[in-house]
Amino acid sequence: MDEKEKKxxxxxxxxxxxxxxxxxxxxxxxxxxxxxxxxGGEIAALVGVPPEAAVVRHDSGxxxxxxxxxxxxxxxxxxxxxxxxxxxxxxYVA
Amino acid sequence: MSRERILKELEILREGxxxxxxxxxxxDYVLYRGIxxxxxxxxxxxxxxVIVPVPNGYPGAxxxxxxxxxxxxxxxxxxxxxxxxxIVQADGRTWxxxxxxxxxxxxxxxxxxxxxxxxxxxxxxxxxxERLD
Numbered sequence: 420m421d422e423k424e425k426k427x428x429x430x431x432x433x434x435x436x437x438x439x440x441x442x443x444x445x446x447x448x449x450x451x452x453x454x455x456x457x458x459g460g461e462i463a464a465l466v467g468v469p470p471e472a473a474v475v476r477h478d479s480g481x482x483x484x485x486x487x488x489x490x491x492x493x494x495x496x497x498x499x500x501x502x503x504x505x506x507x508x509x510x511y512v513a
Numbered sequence: 514m515s516r517e518r519i520l521k522e523l524e525i526l527r528e529g530x531x532x533x534x535x536x537x538x539x540x541d542y543v544l545y546r547g548i549x550x551x552x553x554x555x556x557x558x559x560x561x562x563v564i565v566p567v568p569n570g571y572p573g574a575x576x577x578x579x580x581x582x583x584x585x586x587x588x589x590x591x592x593x594x595x596x597x598x599x600i601v602q603a604d605g606r607t608w609x610x611x612x613x614x615x616x617x618x619x620x621x622x623x624x625x626x627x628x629x630x631x632x633x634x635x636x637x638x639x640x641x642x643e644r645l646d
Contacts, residue, residue, distance in 0.1 A: 441529040443529075443635055444526050444531035445526065445529055446528055467622070478549065499530075502636070503636075503640040503643045503644070504644070506620055507592050507615075507640050507641055507643075507644040508618070509593025509594070509612055509613045509641070510593040510613075
């Protein structure tokens with residue numbers, strides 16, 4: 420591996436380890452507002468759901484526990500969350 | 514319909530381990546596989562596949578509707594599930610489209626083609642499959 424390849428390999432490794440999470444199966448990073456500690460409400464905001472309307476849950480294996488919008492989560496890199504709306508309407512068109 | 518755009522949107526979900534495919538079955542559909550579902554209903558499956566038609570004029574036209582296999586236990590329980598919007602044959606299965614219109618006063622906010630797409634419609638499907646009757 421030459422120097423250029425080594426540099427690219429290192430950068431690509433660093434990129435993979437940059438803090439990020441997945442919300443509703445979409446990736447978000449620091450530029451989107453991801454940080455080491457986040458509230459459930461801040462996680463919901465990443466997918467545009469206001470805290471008063473949001474239900475936030477873990478999306479990892481058997482851990483589907485609900486996270487309150489004011490609860491603080493210590494973010495693990497690459498962690499998955501699901502955010503849904505409390506109210507869903509159906510059956511009509513405006 | 515911008516096929517390239519849709520494939521990019523589905524690639525965003527794929528990075529998060531959500532499989533979704535663009536199908537041509539008379540018209541175009543996106544098939545989402547294994548969406549988490551059921552909320553707190555222990556008698557229901559934990560995941561389901563959902564089909565969504567690609568609207569004519571997409572992305573200028575809003576994504577609308579959602580379909581489940583005709584024998585799905587979710588069909589009578591999801592919002593709009595009892596109001597059939599048509600039957601679809603795709604992926605070797607028969608699907609029924611439900612009357613679910615998240616971007617037309619259905620709770621998902623107005624359609625914005627600059628930020629919405631099949632990757633964000635997944636959010637609407639998650640909510641639909643969790644808030645059951």
